[in-house]
Amino acid sequence: MSEFSQPEQNASIKYKVPLEDPLNNYLSYQAGVKAENDNDTQSEALTLAVQRHWGSQQSDWQRIGFLRLEQEKFTQGTDDQQTTTLLLPGLTLSRRRARGGLDINWGDKQQYTLEGATQEVVSDIDLVRISLQSKWLRSYGKHRVFVRAELGAIATNDFSQVPSSLRYFAGGDQSVRGFALNTLSPEEDDELTGGQYLNVASAEYSYPVSQNWRMALFTDIGNASDKPFKDLATGIGLGASWSSPVGPIRFYFARGNSVEETTWRFHFSMKLLKYLAIFLGCAILLLALIASPWGTRGVLSIADSSLDSLDIDYDSGSLLSELSLKRITFVTPEINLQVSKLVVDVNWSCVATMQACLSNYLSHTCFC
Numbered sequence: 001m002s003e004f005s006q007p008e009q010n011a012s013i014k015y016k017v018p019l020e021d022p023l024n025n026y027l028s029y030q031a032g033v034k035a036e037n038d039n040d041t042q043s044e045a046l047t048l049a050v051q052r053h054w055g056s057q058q059s060d061w062q063r064i065g066f067l068r069l070e071q072e073k074f075t076q077g078t079d080d081q082q083t084t085t086l087l088l089p090g091l092t093l094s095r096r097r098a099r100g101g102l103d104i105n106w107g108d109k110q111q112y113t114l115e116g117a118t119q120e121v122v123s124d125i126d127l128v129r130i131s132l133q134s135k136w137l138r139s140y141g142k143h144r145v146f147v148r149a150e151l152g153a154i155a156t157n158d159f160s161q162v163p164s165s166l167r168y169f170a171g172g173d174q175s176v177r178g179f180a181l182n183t184l185s186p187e188e189d190d191e192l193t194g195g196q197y198l199n200v201a202s203a204e205y206s207y208p209v210s211q212n213w214r215m216a217l218f219t220d221i222g223n224a225s226d227k228p229f230k231d232l233a234t235g236i237g238l239g240a241s242w243s244s245p246v247g248p249i250r251f252y253f254a255r256g257n258s259v260e261e262t263t264w265r266f267h268f269s270m271k272l273l274k275y276l277a278i279f280l281g282c283a284i285l286l287l288a289l290i291a292s293p294w295g296t297r298g299v300l301s302i303a304d305s306s307l308d309s310l311d312i313d314y315d316s317g318s319l320l321s322e323l324s325l326k327r328i329t330f331v332t333p334e335i336n337l338q339v340s341k342l343v344v345d346v347n348w349s350c351v352a353t354m355q356a357c358l359s360n361y362l363s364h365t366c367f368c
Helices: 273-291 293-306 348-352
Strands: 002-004 008-018 026-038 041-056 059-076 082-099 106-117 127-140 143-156 197-208 213-225 233-244 247-257 262-270 310-316 322-331 336-339 342-345 356-359 364-367
Touching: 197 233, 213 247, 273 293, 293 310
Parallel strands: none
Antiparallel strands: 002 008, 008 026, 026 041, 041 059, 059 082, 082 106, 106 127, 127 143, 143 197, 197 213, 213 233, 233 247, 247 262, 310 322, 322 336, 322 342, 356 364
8 A cells, every 4th residue: 555645655565364264363464664744754764564463253352463663764853863773562452333334423443552662672762652542422312422532652761762753743633623733742943843742632512404414513632742731732613524425524613722822723524535545546547557558568468368268469559549459369168269450449438337339430339
């Protein structure tokens, strides 16, 4: 999987090995790279990881034991560039329950992670990091209440060497609304340094005003800080949620208050937006591939090598224009087809309507 945006780019490869219960119990191996340049953070990270997943059909709880090796070159705030290597064993305990389909009306999500590193084994620093997250959604008739809390802490012998990706930041539509994403943390010379502790809580009430729309009131509190519960910022505001065919789309207008500033901010949230963007990017890449002669040649080569009974010789053109094939042979016990020359002009209007179309100079016929 890969993701590309201006402030952050990452790419990863993941391989799963099924065990006794392939859906709930498996091993996974992962390698990834990540680059970030945003909010006083510049980092490049390389990660190798192995994970063991345990689950049960009798329980909603999932367990993940992991061992992660990561090397991160980073510059945070005004600090000099550093490179930190960590070997992090850890454990994650999680549970997710939901009812209501795309527009969830009852559910909860719990995720607790403990990980650590020691200078005695590979790592440059000693570190213990704990992250706790809890979200609850309940409906009482037409009334809907959503509460969430997130806590985190880092214990280390040298916080200056803790990579940016492991430090805590707050702010954004999934944190303290009224502030931009990851803009709440301790500062040095007006630049973000990242926090050693994370404390965030939120409460939201919503009520339907039409069949597909709900209005909401919310309040958030929290910060990432160098001491627990220090300099807490608050966000308060109004919101609306539209139950679209692809899932809820939420809009929030919030007033944020911190020791540094008072802000007004509009937030837009769509849970499937990230995956929709990835899908559209892959679709555009695929279209660009088959539009080129070398891409079409590759598609035909895969089809040719996948079927022993099929033999295709490419001549010129592409799948999005006139395609010329020198020779096609398709031989099975029931079929013996040999064509010495074939010109194909794909009619995409037929493809879009799930029809097969046969054309010649005198007529054009489509059938289901």
